[in-house]
Amino acid sequence: MILNSVSVDCVIFGFDKSGLRVLLNQIDREALISSLPRQASSEQIKKLYEQHPMLTSEVYWSLFGSHVPEEQDLDEFAKELLFQATGLTNVFLQQIQAFGSMDRVPYTRVITIGFYALINPDYYNLKQSSLAKSLQWFNLNDMPSLCFDHDKIIEQALVKLRQEVMYHPVGFHLLPEKFTLTEIQSLYEVILNKKMDTRNFRKKLAKMKLLIDSGKKQQKVAHRAAKLYQFDILVYEKLKEEGLNFRIE
Amino acid sequence: MILNSVSVDCVIFGFDKSGLRVLLNQIDREALISSLPRQASSEQIKKLYEQHPMLTSEVYWSLFGSHVPEEQDLDEFAKELLFQATGLTNVFLQQIQAFGSMDRVPYTRVITIGFYALINPDYYNLKQSSLAKSLQWFNLNDMPSLCFDHDKIIEQALVKLRQEVMYHPVGFHLLPEKFTLTEIQSLYEVILNKKMDTRNFRKKLAKMKLLIDSGKKQQKVAHRAAKLYQFDILVYEKLKEEGLNFRIE
DNA sequence: GCAAAAGTGTTCGTTTTACACCCATGT
DNA sequence: ACATGGGTGTAAAACGAACACTTTTGC
Numbered sequence: 001m002i003l004n005s006v007s008v009d010c011v012i013f014g015f016d017k018s019g020l021r022v023l024l025n026q027i028d029r030e031a032l033i034s035s036l037p038r039q040a041s042s043e044q045i046k047k048l049y050e051q052h053p054m055l056t057s058e059v060y061w062s063l064f065g066s067h068v069p070e071e072q073d074l075d076e077f078a079k080e081l082l083f084q085a086t087g088l089t090n091v092f093l094q095q096i097q098a099f100g101s102m103d104r105v106p107y108t109r110v111i112t113i114g115f116y117a118l119i120n121p122d123y124y125n126l127k128q129s130s131l132a133k134s135l136q137w138f139n140l141n142d143m144p145s146l147c148f149d150h151d152k153i154i155e156q157a158l159v160k161l162r163q164e165v166m167y168h169p170v171g172f173h174l175l176p177e178k179f180t181l182t183e184i185q186s187l188y189e190v191i192l193n194k195k196m197d198t199r200n201f202r203k204k205l206a207k208m209k210l211l212i213d214s215g216k217k218q219q220k221v222a223h224r225a226a227k228l229y230q231f232d233i234l235v236y237e238k239l240k241e242e243g244l245n246f247r248i249e
Numbered sequence: 250m251i252l253n254s255v256s257v258d259c260v261i262f263g264f265d266k267s268g269l270r271v272l273l274n275q276i277d278r279e280a281l282i283s284s285l286p287r288q289a290s291s292e293q294i295k296k297l298y299e300q301h302p303m304l305t306s307e308v309y310w311s312l313f314g315s316h317v318p319e320e321q322d323l324d325e326f327a328k329e330l331l332f333q334a335t336g337l338t339n340v341f342l343q344q345i346q347a348f349g350s351m352d353r354v355p356y357t358r359v360i361t362i363g364f365y366a367l368i369n370p371d372y373y374n375l376k377q378s379s380l381a382k383s384l385q386w387f388n389l390n391d392m393p394s395l396c397f398d399h400d401k402i403i404e405q406a407l408v409k410l411r412q413e414v415m416y417h418p419v420g421f422h423l424l425p426e427k428f429t430l431t432e433i434q435s436l437y438e439v440i441l442n443k444k445m446d447t448r449n450f451r452k453k454l455a456k457m458k459l460l461i462d463s464g465k466k467q468q469k470v471a472h473r474a475a476k477l478y479q480f481d482i483l484v485y486e487k488l489k490e491e492g493l494n495f496r497i498e
Numbered sequence: 499g500c501a502a503a504a505g506t507g508t509t510c511g512t513t514t515t516a517c518a519c520c521c522a523t524g525t
Numbered sequence: 526a527c528a529t530g531g532g533t534g535t536a537a538a539a540c541g542a543a544c545a546c547t548t549t550t551g552c
Contacts, residue, residue, distance in 0.1 A: 003254045005319075006360055070254075070358045074349025098347045098362045100323025109319045111255055113347045113360075163412075182531075199533070200515065207513095223529040224522035247494070431504075448506070449542070472503040473549030 001070040004044045005109055008078050009065030009150065011096070011116040011157035012085060014124065014137055015174035017183075019190050021137040022154060023085060023119075024061040024144070028133040044108070051107055054147045061138070062147040063154070065112065078115045085135065092118040092173040094164070096157050104149045116157040118173035158191075165191050166247045169210060169239045172231060178214050180226035181205065194248055208244060210235045250319040253293045254358055257327050258314030258399065260345070260365040260406035261334060263373065263386055264423035266432075268439050270386040271403060272334060272368075273310040273393070277382040293357070300356055303396045310387070311396040312403070314361065327364045334384065341367040341422040343413070345406050353398045365406040367422035407440075414440050415496045418459060418488045421480060427463050429475035430454065437495060457493060459484045 012023035033046050054060045064085040068077050075095075082091055096114035104110070138144060140158075143151070165171040171187055185201050205211060212232050217225040261272035282295050303309045313334040317326055324344075331340055345363035353359070387393060389407075392400070414420040420436055434450050454460060460478040467474040 003358065003360070005252045006255060068349070068360070071351065073351050074347060074360060095346050097344050098323060100317070100362065102320065102322050109252065111252070111317070111323060111362075113349065180531085197516075198531090199517085202532085204514090218523095218531095220524080221530080222524045224531045226531055245496070429504085446542070446544085447504090448544085451505085452507095453541090467504095467550095469551080470503080471551045472501080473505080475504055 002042060003068045003070055004042075005111060006068045007065050007110050007112045008068055008074065008081060009063040009112050009114050009153055010078060010081055010085065010093075011063060011114060011154050012082070012119060013116060013157070013161065013174060014119045014121060015187055015190070016121060017186065018139055020140045020158075020174075022140060022143070023064065023135065024138055024146075025064050025085070025135045026058065026061055026133040047108075052105075052147075059145055060147050061136075061144045061150075063114075063150045064135075067110075068113075074113060078113075082115075082117050086119065086123070088119070088123055092170060094160070096153065096160050099149060099153060099156075101149075112153070114153045114157060116161060118161075118170065120173060120176060122176045162191055167243045167245065169231075169236055169244060172236070178216060178228040178230055180218065180228060181211075182226060184229075188246060192246075192248065196248065204246070208235070208239065210239060251291060252317045252319055253291075254360060255317045256314050256359050256361045257317055257323065257330060258312040258361050258363050258402055259327060259330050259334065259342075260312060260363065260403050261331070261368060262365060262406070262410065262423060263368045263370060264436055264439070265370060266435065267388055269389045269407075269423075271389060271392070272313065272384065273387055273395075274313050274334070274384045275307065275310055275382040296357075301354075301396075308394055309396050310385075310393045310399075312363075312399045313384075316359075317362075323362060327362075331364075331366050335368065335372070337368070337372055341419060343409070345402065345409050348398060348402060348405075350398075361402070363402045363406060365410060367410075367419065369422060369425060371425045411440055416492045416494065418480075418485055418493060421485070427465065427477040427479055429467065429477060430460075431475060433478075441495075453495070457484070457488065459488060 014021040014023065027049070029049050033049065054062075064081060066081060068074060072080070075093075078093055078095075079089070079091075082093060083089055093115055094117075096116055098111055098113050100111040102109065104112070140154075143154075146154075161171075165188065171191060172184070174187060175183060181202055182198075184205070185196060185198065188201070189196055210231060211229040214228045214230045216228045218228065219225065263270040263272065276298070278298050282298065303311075313330060315330060317323060321329070324342075327342055327344075328338070328340075331342060332338055342364055343366075345365055347360055347362050349360040351358065353361070389403075392403075395403075410420075414437065420440060421433070423436060424432060430451055431447075433454070434445060434447065437450070438445055459480060461481050463477045463479045465477045467477065
């Protein structure tokens with residue numbers, strides 16, 4: 001059985017030097033419909049896809065999401081979706097909120113629970129979901145037309161992400177295993193949308209003792225090679241508990 | 250129609266010198282069932298109440314909540330519930346998150362969206378909802394047995410409230426229109442569960458310029474009467490936007 | 499006059515801010 | 526040799542923490 005009035009949508013964030021990106025998909029209607037259990041509750045969902053050309057058009061993109069099965073925890077289902085979209089498990093995943101206005105999906109009432117995920121770029125070679133006609137990263141300031149209220153969901157995801165990175169060390173999930181200090185600064189600058197002073201930023205980081213010098217350096221860069229750092233997982237856990245302050249006025 | 254797999258539950262917070270309190274209710278099953286529309290979707294809810302003695306026992310208490318009507322915005326519905334419980338409109342109301350584990354309600358699958366509300370004690374003369382057998386304030390550290398996962402929902406509400414008051418001036422919604430500096434300090438102490446230094450606390454408040462001296466004083470207290478303050482609504486709005494910092498290490 | 503809470507300043511250590519130059523590497 | 530980004534310290538201002546006594550009021 002499927003709870004056809006409840007869905008989960010995932011805002012999957014990535015990061016590279018060009019900025020923050022979101023993974024979006026276009027749905028393969030045939031694949032989706034044939035994946036539904038043959039039950040009355042599926043009929044309504046089939047209908048939904050028939051009624052909404054948006055959902056299967058070549059123009060509109062949507063968050064990766066689906067209707068919640070009756071026999072699965074909400075959080076588990078979000079994890080599963082994330083696995084379908086990316087092939088990854090153990091991803092940082094957090095609930096945004098429920099979106100429940102009447103008019104968010106025309107004709108049918110669907111309440112969606114938004115989640116956001118932070119993806120480490122070491123694992124960008126995504127397994128394509130069979131349900132997706134295509135699956136693609138879009139830069140946050142160069143987004144395509146989106147289905148329904150998915151733009152609002154992304155906006156809220158960003159708000160929560162901002163709140164989170166100011167006081168907890170989670171932003172690091174968007175970085176590869178080894179990274180430079182400049183990368184992490186630019187990550188903060190992009191998320192918080194503020195320029196920061198390099199010297200002061202580094203002093204602050206240093207005081208936290210969160211980073212360990214990996215002993216390695218960037219290779220083949222046309223400038224002085226930067227040191228590569230890693231986290232101290234123990235300090236990370238401690239800061240996740242206690243909080244930190246990257247707030248800037 | 251009712252979305253019987255989705256409900257809203259409200260954590261209604263109050264505050265007085267004895268601490269934080271939550272408004273809980275015991276359901277009048279007859280009133281509830283007769284309030285449901287005569288439809289198939291209501292049958293399942295009726296059944297729910299029959300199957301769960303918890304819901305109508307004299308021992309267990311529950312958050313004020315109900316199943317979401319298909320033709321109402323989630324936020325609107327939360328407001329309406331709050332009005333049913335308290336007779337108040339224009340209450341500070343914020344979504345907590347969706348609670349969606351399989352086992353939160355036995356036998357049936359219900360995803361609930363939690364909200365929390367902050368009630369100004371000037372308006373404590375509550376209109377009793379006709380759906381409630383009884384409706385009562387409980388001090389947070391003296392709670393009765395609760396239905397389902399309502400204890401977890403309250404816990405999360407507190408977590409969100411804490412996060413919120415540290416960085417936004419919303420805690421003030423728990424105070425009467427005119428209040429003393431000691432009251433607001435004790436509010437912060439209770440919510441954040443930390444003792445604070447009076448002089449430092451007042452300096453911090455003063456710098457924000459959020460408060461206006463109302464010119465009045467406490468009456469008939471067996472000690473020096475404290476000045477009564479009010480908010481500057483303009484500064485309040487500004488701080489709600491920009492944030493503030495009541496974080497203590 | 500005494501019990502109870504209100505109200506108020508200073509010092510010291512820490513944190514934040516602002517700011518500019520030399521270094522390493524590839525082409 | 527030059528272009529590119531990497532890496533570093535200091536001084537001044539703001540902030541946070543610790544701390545004790547006098548005032549007002551009702552009884």
